[in-house]
Amino acid sequence: MPEREISFLFDMDGTLVDSVYQHVAAWQQALHASGIELSVWRIHRRIGMSGGLFTEMLLREIDREITPALLEALQKHHREAYLKLSKWVRPLPGAVRLLQHLNSARIPWAICTSGRMATAKYNLEKLGLDPSSTVIVTRDDVERAKPDPDLFIAAASRLAIPIECAIIVGDSIWDMLAARRSRGLGVGLLSGGYGEDELERAGAIRVYEDPADLLGHLDEIGGRV
Secondary structure (H helix, E strand, O other), X not given: OOOOOOEEEEOOEOOOEOOHHHHHHHHHHHHHHOOOOOOHHHHHOOEXXXXXXXXXXXXXXXXXXXXXXXXXXXXXXXXXXXXHHHHHOOEOOOHHXXXXXXXXXXXXXXXXXXXXXXXXXXXXXXXXXXXXXXXXXXXXXXXXXXXXXXXXXXXXXXHOOOHHHEEEEEOOHHHHHHHHHHOOEEEEEHHHOOOHHHHHHOOOOEEEOOHHHHHHOHHHHOOOX
């Protein structure tokens, strides 16, 4: 049993790894492959949602009929395009040190991503993490992903710590909305491209630049040794 009832639940893309814009480019390629042209900024504003909800919302903006075949094709093309771009993905500054600090302090943590393990496993490799020994909840494990709270609730359950004692760290408004709905404390990072005011309006109690900045201020949110 942990010494203290506190845990950290991390989003991954844009929070621990610098992969948001690779996902944006991959979705742009996937949409183009299906004959859909959409401004890049509209794609970026949806990153962090579950893939299914993401594509449904984008397709509604262009009044395109949503069919299971189209959704499946978009997911497939996105996965293939992202894997080609993943060679450029790197851990965000301080991400590895932050997780090492939590391990040293015996503070439980987990990763919660709206992506599926098929793509998430490559990001875990970038962080030097073994999927078999890392508590990670993906879209494959829950009925609904962000902005629904299912990912975070499932991760807190696996850590056997109440969700009310969880510090939920993410880079998007979808993370913060899901944190609020799960009754955890949302902490925002600017490393995914959302602004401080947006993250705070969505429920973030603190906002930091990136994992390195969060590590330097960890005592402010209860992460001290």
